[in-house]
Amino acid sequence: MKRRMKMHENKEDEKESVREIGRERTSESDRERLYRLSEHQKRKKMSTAIARQRLVAQSEIDRLSSLLSIPEKTREGSMKIYREAWENDLIHGRSIEKILAASMYMACRKHNVPRTLDEIEDATRVGRKDIIKTCKLLANRLGLRLVPTSPLEYISRFCAKLNLKKHVEERAREIVQKALEKDITSGRGPTGIAASAIYIAAILCDDRKTQKEVAEATGVTEVTLRVRYKEIARELGIKVV
Template identity: 40%
Template sequence: MSDTTIRTYTEEMTETEAESTEQESVRGCPECGGRLVDDSEHGETVCEDCGLVVEEDAVDRGPEWRAFDSAEKDSKSRVGAPTTNMMHDNGLSTNIGWQDKDAYGNSLSSRQRAKMQRLRTWNERFRTRDSKERNLKQALGEIDRMASALGLPENVRETASVIYRRALNEDLLPGRSIEGVATSALYAAARQAGTPRSLDEVTMVSRIDKMELTRTYRYIIRQLNLEIKPADPESYVPRFASDLDLSDEAERRARHLLQGAREAGLLSGKSPVGLAAAAIYAAALLTNEKATQSQVSDVASISEVTIRNRYKELLEAADVTTASN
C-alpha cells in the first residue's frame, strides 16, 4: 500500500470520527432542535417535542426473556454465579459435579467413573494451592456452618468472611485456632449487622469454649480497629417474641419497657440478653399471654433468676416513668 493511499485512508477515518463525535455532541432533533429520547419498546429514537423519528430498528442488547420477580430472573439468567467472599476462591473456580452421568443423562461406565473420580480429586487439590487457601477454605466452611445453625442471614456471613480475610492477611492467626478466629468474626459480624447472638448461643454451635471466644474476639476487634457498638436489648426482642409465638402487642410492650428502663438509666452494666428476656416475660404478663419464666429462659439461654430480678426492675422503671409523665 502506497503512502498516498495510507494518507487518504487516514484522512477519511478522521473525518468519519469527527462527524460521529459532532452528531453525538449535538444530540438534537434535525427539524426543531428538540431533545431526542430513546424508545426502547419500539426500538426508535424520537424527538419529544415534534415526534420526528430520527432512528429506527435499534438493536436491543438486553435479554430476549422477561422476568417479573427476582426468583424468575435468577432462574432464567444464563450467566454464572456472582462472586462471593464466602468461598476461598471467590466462587471463580470450576467444580466437577458428583453425578456420574454424561450430557445426555446416561450413566457412565465403571472405567469412566473411576476417571471422573480421579479428576475430582485433582481438581480439589488444585483449588487449594497453598496452606493459606486451605486455612481460608476451612474457616469459611466453619463460618457457614455456624451461621446456618444460628439462623443468620447471608449479609452477616459475607461480613464475617471479610473480617476473617483481613485477620488472615494481617497475620493475626499465629497462636490462635482457626475455629476461634472464625467464631469471633461471625460474632462481630452479627453485632455489626444489628442481628446479634449471645455468647452462650454462639458457644453452643462453635467448637471452642466461651473463654477462648471472648479472648479472641477482643483481640480481633482491637487489632482490626472494628467499631462495634454495645448490643441493644431491643434487637433481641423480635427473635424472642417470634420463638415464643407472642403477639405484636406483646413485642410493642417489651420495647416500651426497655425504652423506659433506658430513660431511667437501668441498662448500663447489665446483660442486654437478660434485659430483653425480662422485657419479653413482663410484656407477656401485661398482655395476658402464656409465656412462663422457664420458656423464656430456654429461648434466651438465661437463668430464671436473672429474668425474675430484671423484670421487676423494668416494671418499677415503667411505673416511675408513667408517674413522672
C-alpha cells in the same frame, strides 16, 4: 626435547584446570538450580496450605451462617474479618475455631443481626469467655469497633421463639424503650433486659410464660431473669402479679 615435554605438561595442566573450573561451575549451577527448586516447592506447599485453610474457614462460616440463619451480607462480613486476621498474622498459634466464632459474632454485631453469645457458643462449641477474649483481641489488633447491642434488637426473635403475639412484642418494646430512657439498662446485658421486658409484657397482656420458658428461649439464667424483671418493674412502677 625436555622443553617440548614441559610445554606439553603445561598444556595438560591448563586443560585440567579448565575442566576443573567447568566442573566447579556446573556444580555451582546445580546447587543454585536445586536451591531454586526447593524454594519453589516450599512456596507451593505454603500456598496450598493457605488455600486449604481458607477453604476450611469458608466452609465453617457457611455452616454457621446456615445454622444461625445469618444474612449473606453478615456472612461476607465475618469472612472479611477472618481474612484480615489472617493477613495480620493473628491466626498463627491460635485456634482457628475461636477466630471464626469471634469473627461471626463481631459481624453480627456490626450488621445488627442479633445473635447471642450462647447461640454462637452452641453453634461453634467455643466457650463464651473465649469468644469474648478473641473479640477483644481482633478489635484491638484490627482497629474494629464492637458496637453495643440494643435490647430492642432481640425482642422480635425472642417473642417468635416463645410464640407470643404481636401485641405482646409491642408491649415489650415499650418497656425496653422506657428502661433505656431511664438508663436502667446501663451495665446490664441486652439479652437479660429483653428477656425481662418480654416476661413482664406477657404477664400484662395475659399471655403468661414461665420463667423457665423465657430463660430457655432467650439464653439467660432464671436468676438473671428474676433479678432484672423485678428491677425493671420497680423502676418503671409496673405492678407484676
